[in-house]
Amino acid sequence: MEIKLNSKIILEKEFKKAMKGYSVDQVDQFLDQIMEDYDTFEKIVEELRAENKQLKEELENNTTRRPQVSPPTVGNTNFDILKRLSNLEKHVFGSKLFE
Numbered sequence: 001m002e003i004k005l006n007s008k009i010i011l012e013k014e015f016k017k018a019m020k021g022y023s024v025d026q027v028d029q030f031l032d033q034i035m036e037d038y039d040t041f042e043k044i045v046e047e048l049r050a051e052n053k054q055l056k057e058e059l060e061n062n063t064t065r066r067p068q069v070s071p072p073t074v075g076n077t078n079f080d081i082l083k084r085l086s087n088l089e090k091h092v093f094g095s096k097l098f099e
Contacts (some may be wrong), residue, residue, distance in 0.1 A: 006038060007035040007036075010038065011031070011035055011071065
């Protein structure tokens, strides 16, 4: 994918004139609009490239600074959690829990 036209190429493009050809003024006006659009597209593309580069750098910096977090242990079921909670309550409240 390569861009083949730019505003300079469009501006310098010359067409052959024929007896029953197009109105030169209308063609020139249309080419002027196309040139403006190309200039706008080029500006937008450059802004997006700069933003893309900045975001990639931020992403790279964030992934290198972020501490590696170990994945949660697999196999914790509700039963395991309830059992741990019960043991914690026994430890904290002791005999008061059964009164």
